[in-house]
Amino acid sequence: MAPLAHQPIGVFDSGVGGLTVLHELLVSLPAEDYLYLGDTARFPYGDRTQDELRAYSIEISEHLLAAGAKLLVIACNSASAAAVDAVERHLAATARDVDVIGVLRPAAQVAVVASHTGRIGLLATPATVGSGAYELAVASLDRHVHLESVACPDLAPIIQGGFPFDETVIETVRAYCVPLREAQVDTVILGSTHYPLCAPILQRMLGRGVTLVSAGTGVTRTVERALASRGLLNPSAGEGSYRFMCTADVESFRALGTRFLQMPLGEIAHVELSARAAA
């Protein structure tokens, strides 16, 4: 059955990081309703196998579709790299005509268009850098672009744990910026949904001539285009609603999540998920 325009957009991530993506969707597409699922019980996804990420993503997609989602956003770099195609195939095989949008390809697209010099930087977790997914995505768009990838093992944990920011953040960010400066990139992909919380510090270190591309920037344009092409943009005036689900403790999600969303979190429901990777 084809979805209807008044239905919500489903967004999911391994935890609170994807709330930076939801943040940009809330600001840019305010008339839409949103359902967000943070799979906090199985966080972090960076340590999971590809098969696990596919199984989790299909399970969560089913959950969001059952709750009425008209489009799915995988607001997580690891799950986007591993599972967009798998979820698409799963939905096609079960005759559900719903778009599945990951954060990876849209960010690569925006970065390739934004760069004048063809020298793009990537800051991401070791798992995302190691997957080679951004290199593949960028090369498929323009094989003349050079991608300078920097694995940042410490940055997401510091951002998740550390507020107010102390000098550790500054020194950590500074170290990761050194290779980007040496490579003279003019555009940098924030390849983890945690990194927008460091965007001002990054911009100060890299210089304002460098364009920062977050997951949310790319996704927002792609989501809007996908909905428009199917006549699924919500025609309501004013702001829609947003509500949350998570798989671990609700109050921890609220405490941490407000900082990532930069808006109040209202209703948060606990849900149990149990998928395992197929043997």
Place this chain on the structure above:
Amino acid sequence: MAPLAHQPIGVFDSGVGGLTVLHELLVSLPAEDYLYLGDTARFPYGDRTQDELRAYSIEISEHLLAAGAKLLVIACNSASAAAVDAVERHLAATARDVDVIGVLRPAAQVAVVASHTGRIGLLATPATVGSGAYELAVASLDRHVHLESVACPDLAPIIQGGFPFDETVIETVRAYCVPLREAQVDTVILGSTHYPLCAPILQRMLGRGVTLVSAGTGVTRTVERALASRGLLNPSAGEGSYRFMCTADVESFRALGTRFLQMPLGEIAHVELSARAAA
């Protein structure tokens, strides 16, 4: 004596609000060094007389010049409205050739240029709205522009006191947006240095077609031009330093300030100030 390029930029405000202005300066002009003074002992300036604001601003300017400031930024709407001319006259009379930049005129300039329809909104404290300073600034730039001013008595206190944001912020912002929507403005001046912390909520409510102009946006361009015209831009590569002074409790300033600066506060010194308005 004319200042030198390696000297710091002095920035002051009645408290932590001006840190949103410093934030934009740190991101856009990273090579500069900054000295910030928050006059927390005499906060809030909105309750002070024009004479008091002039006396305080001259006293603080003297303090920052003695500490080596090459340019002064009054990062406070109330003090900008009351005291830019007075500080300029005071410096001229004492043969100090230093630029004094308030937040009000630069924000009005950016808004007038940004607006396509000539319908601009202003969100500000009752004191700032009541002063008529923004109406005067906008009218002096283009007398055909309509300024829709909304006095927001509750917004700065809620932002100062309230994190994580709860639904009160949403409802407060929503009420102040109603007249702006009805007036069909396409540009909104954030006429208090506290309001950038609500910018995402405001953008969501007003729609992405509306341009938000913060104090920092305007000031950054004006500061850069003023320094460039005198050959005073700091030629250093990399990031400069920033440090803080406040007139009340240092640890309260740090706790509150980090949220406004979105970067770690390092050194904060306590200073005593004692100016009174001339009888």
